[in-house]
Amino acid sequence: xxxxxxxxxxxxxxxxxxxxxxxxxxxxxxxxxxxxxxxxxxxxxxxxxxxxxxxxxxxxxxxxxxxxxxxxxxxxxxxxxxxxxxxxxxxxxxxxxxxxxxxxxxxxxxxxxxxxxxxxxxxxxxxxxxxxxxxxxxxxxxxxxxxxxxxxxxxxxxxxxxxxxxxxxxxxxxxxxxxxxxxxxxxxxxxxxxxxxxxxxxxxxxxxxxxxxxxxxxxxxxxxxxxxxxxxxxxxxxxxxxxxxxxxxxxxxxxxxxxxxxxxxxxxxxxxxxxxxxxxxxxxxxxxxxxxxxxxxxxxxxxxxxxxxxxxxxxxxxxxxxxxxxxxxxxxxxxxxxxxxxxxxxxxxxxxxxxxxxxxxxxxxxxxxxxxxxxxxxxxxxxxxxxxxxxxxxxxxxxxxxxxxxxxxxxxxxxx
Amino acid sequence: xxxxxxxxxxxxxxxxxxxxxxxxxxxxxxxxxxxxxxxxxxxxxxxxxxxxxxxxxxxxxxxxxxxxxxxxxxxxxxxxxxxxxxxxxxxxxxxxxxxxxxxxxxxxxxxxxxxxxxxxxxxxxxxxxxxxxxxxxxxxxxxxxxxxxxxxxxxxxxxxxxxxxxxxxxxxxxxxxxxxxxxxxxxxxxxxxxxxxxxxxxxxxxxxxxxxxxxxxxxxxxxxxxxxxxxxxxxxxxxxxxxxx
Numbered sequence: 001x002x003x004x005x006x007x008x009x010x011x012x013x014x015x016x017x018x019x020x021x022x023x024x025x026x027x028x029x030x031x032x033x034x035x036x037x038x039x040x041x042x043x044x045x046x047x048x049x050x051x052x053x054x055x056x057x058x059x060x061x062x063x064x065x066x067x068x069x070x071x072x073x074x075x076x077x078x079x080x081x082x083x084x085x086x087x088x089x090x091x092x093x094x095x096x097x098x099x100x101x102x103x104x105x106x107x108x109x110x111x112x113x114x115x116x117x118x119x120x121x122x123x124x125x126x127x128x129x130x131x132x133x134x135x136x137x138x139x140x141x142x143x144x145x146x147x148x149x150x151x152x153x154x155x156x157x158x159x160x161x162x163x164x165x166x167x168x169x170x171x172x173x174x175x176x177x178x179x180x181x182x183x184x185x186x187x188x189x190x191x192x193x194x195x196x197x198x199x200x201x202x203x204x205x206x207x208x209x210x211x212x213x214x215x216x217x218x219x220x221x222x223x224x225x226x227x228x229x230x231x232x233x234x235x236x237x238x239x240x241x242x243x244x245x246x247x248x249x250x251x252x253x254x255x256x257x258x259x260x261x262x263x264x265x266x267x268x269x270x271x272x273x274x275x276x277x278x279x280x281x282x283x284x285x286x287x288x289x290x291x292x293x294x295x296x297x298x299x300x301x302x303x304x305x306x307x308x309x310x311x312x313x314x315x316x317x318x319x320x321x322x323x324x325x326x327x328x329x330x331x332x333x334x335x336x337x338x339x340x341x342x343x344x345x346x347x348x349x350x351x352x353x354x355x356x357x358x359x360x361x362x363x364x365x366x367x368x369x370x371x372x373x374x375x376x377x378x379x380x381x382x383x384x385x386x387x388x389x390x391x392x393x394x395x396x397x398x399x400x401x402x403x404x405x406x407x408x409x410x411x412x413x414x415x416x
Numbered sequence: 417x418x419x420x421x422x423x424x425x426x427x428x429x430x431x432x433x434x435x436x437x438x439x440x441x442x443x444x445x446x447x448x449x450x451x452x453x454x455x456x457x458x459x460x461x462x463x464x465x466x467x468x469x470x471x472x473x474x475x476x477x478x479x480x481x482x483x484x485x486x487x488x489x490x491x492x493x494x495x496x497x498x499x500x501x502x503x504x505x506x507x508x509x510x511x512x513x514x515x516x517x518x519x520x521x522x523x524x525x526x527x528x529x530x531x532x533x534x535x536x537x538x539x540x541x542x543x544x545x546x547x548x549x550x551x552x553x554x555x556x557x558x559x560x561x562x563x564x565x566x567x568x569x570x571x572x573x574x575x576x577x578x579x580x581x582x583x584x585x586x587x588x589x590x591x592x593x594x595x596x597x598x599x600x601x602x603x604x605x606x607x608x609x610x611x612x613x614x615x616x617x618x619x620x621x622x623x624x625x626x627x628x629x630x631x632x633x634x635x636x637x638x639x640x641x642x643x644x645x646x647x648x649x650x651x652x653x654x655x656x657x658x659x660x661x
Contacts, residue, residue: 001547010545017533327527327592328490330518332511392644409490413525 008342015343018315019350026347027325029311033351033392034358036301041359041376041385043297047290047342051373054286057206058275064242065143066249067273068111068235068256080218085269086260088233090115093137095259096235107248108255112139113244115223115233117379121168122188122217123176125338131172133189135223143236146212151183151198154219162221166194170202171213177337189216189415245276301392306349309396312344316404323404324412337405344397345390352389356382421605421613421638429625430644434466436501437597437629443496444652445482459496459651464631466597469624471640471660472633474649481602483649484633488523488606489516497554498559499604501597516543518546522591524601528583530575536562536586537571543594561589581612588619597630605639617642 019026061067064160072084090113100108114136120129138159150173154165166189173182173196182196194216203212224231235256249272256270316323323336363377457479464470464487472487474480481549485491486498489505491512500503500516521542522543530539540558549557562568565585569590575583584604591599601620606612622644624630632643640646641660648655 003548004545006545006548006551015531020535096429152551320486321529322531325525326542327514328488328517328523328529329543330514330594332514332546334511335546413490413529 004334007338011335011339013348015346019346020250025311026350028345029307030351030354032302032304032307033348033389034304034355035354036304036392037355037385037389038358038362039297039300040388041356041381042362043293044093044381044384045359045375045377047293048378048381050286052290052376054279054282056204058279060203060206060212061275061278062143062236062238063275064239065274066237066239066245066252068237068252069271069273070232070317072271073273073278087230088235088260088270090135090224090233091108092256092259093233093235096237096255096287097122099258100256103251103255107240107244107251109238110139110142111235111237112137112143113220113233114140114232115220115228117227117231119190119216119227121176121186123173123182123185126176127176128172128175128214130214131169131189132210133218133223133227134180134215134216135220135227137220139310140217143238146203147197147201149201150181151196153217155199160221160329162219164192164194165197165201167198167217168196168209169200169213169215169217171211173199173214181305189218192223194218205309207265226391245274255298270366276358305392305396308344308348308393309400311347312340312397313403314382316340316400317344320407320412320415323407324409324415327407327409328413333405335405337401339393340401340404341397344401345393348389348393348396349386352385352392355389356385421610421617421636423617423621423638423642425641428621430512431467431624431627433468433621434515434629436463437466438462438464439497439499440486440493441497441629443486443493443498444487445479445491446494457486457493460649460652462647462652462654462657464472464598464629466629467627469642469644470619471643471646472631473635473637473640473646474655475635477651478558478649479652480633480635480649482652484600484602485538486523487598487631489513512548518543519594520597522588522594522596522599524587524591524599524604524605526582526603528580528587528607530583530586530590532575535572535574536578536589538565539575539586540590540593543590547594548615557593561593562586564592565589579609579612581615584608584612584616585619588616592628594624598621601630601632603634604632605636606636613639 016320068088070088071082076082093111093113096111100106100111114134116132116134118130119133120127121131124351138154138156141153149170151167153167154163158165166180176182176187177185182199186193186195197274205211237252239245241248252272253268262269282381326336339403360377366375426523441461443457443460444455447454447456449600460483472480472483482491486493491498492498492508493506494507500520505513505516505524522565531542540561541554544557559568559571562571565588567582567585567589570578570582575586578586605616607615617639620630620632630643643660645659647657
């Protein structure tokens, strides 16, 4: 055992002496590994970044909220079946809430109607178009996890009275008021004056497509009065226990069928959407991207590994006589095998560490200059890439090292 | 005038032979060279005792190198018996042979075979690493071996900073460091000028006097005559085996 330790120490010493003596060659070989590790780890950070961004976006939808809508999330083939469905009207939320109240131990907490359309918000000379405008009740506050950076949501009295008050999304407030506080000011939503009573804190965008900060929230009655009374809505239903989504969903289907007066045997004329189902739909795509990405970047690492194998073969060939001498002096097969394996692993490790530092720098640069691109560096990435480097060294160094360990000392000593 | 490599025979001592170290009996070695089978050794028997100073001589193709590889446990016989201090070497596998070489045999090569990127001291330490000595003990023994060959002041020089004679001395120190049963030198003066060759042979004489067992393989009569006994090979057979005189 102690002998093995001494041999290992000697092998590391020899390996580093060898790398020092062949600097250029070692650097060029390590370059293959560096590129491979950078490619793989960058891919890793990108995959992680996408994952985190994705989960963050989904969290905005709320993991304890079910959406009652005409359309399912995701693509549909028979769209006419959906478009012929009767609209979901805001008053169905009241009926739903009454059923919820009457149901003992209901898994549903509250149903909130949300109508939406796109309008503009204007204050003085500043105008923002394409603002996602929603009309909802005071219960909306129970759905959302976001904080208010200023002010508050409208209360029940304001909501029921259809008072002209509004809550601005962070980006809208910033665009229209710049650095001033919008509280108490009057803005034009569409062409109607509303008094700002609150601003929602910054939330970010959903999958980079849709910004939750580009919105304005109005009392439902006001929304219906100024924009569209007949317009359909969606019902957002908060559930009491996020561990029992499936049960809550079943209960909700039954309740909504009652509200919409559906007969037994009739197919549901609505969809219950939830972030979990969304996730299930997108996960395979995400995994496909991750696999393809890792495979392509893995190829570059493979090329690096071939470089290591090649250089180890060269190293064995060059030092055949040295191998013979070592064997004559009592080196066992294991000793020789370890020596060349350690040399290959050392080059890979140097390449791996350099690659990791490069990736770290790139990630820092990207996250500062292009915050929209989700990249994330993690400690596990360090361990994984070190493990990958070592594995690369072992795999690519094994064949030449094995050959070296099997050399006949007589033949090796005679080699010139 | 180049100094003669021939020894001064008058007045030199011969130590009494000790216990049996090498016992080779009826050894043959065959090589396949393409279609042809070469009989490098055709039945060689030789006994070597501790405290002997033996030269193996023979022209090229005589089987001299094959016998040397056999004596050095680098190779095993095709047929015949080979016992090294009572252990049967003929049937040993690679790693067992490596251990025998490490503990029992000190090699001195014609081309020195020092590791170019290691210091003299590190070269001498190498067999001790394979023997499993701890670093501190390794260093002490290696320094002692270096002093024994008169290079106590060259410990941290690399081979390319040493003269040919010094390199061969380092190689001899490396051969001695693990206190082997025999020292096996293959044409030890072959790559040295005559003057340095004389010095190396003088060092061998000194090592012999100190109680080491030496086997020198050479094709030079002058070198062989430094030994106390000469084994001459021809065509894979022992032609003669007797004392120098």
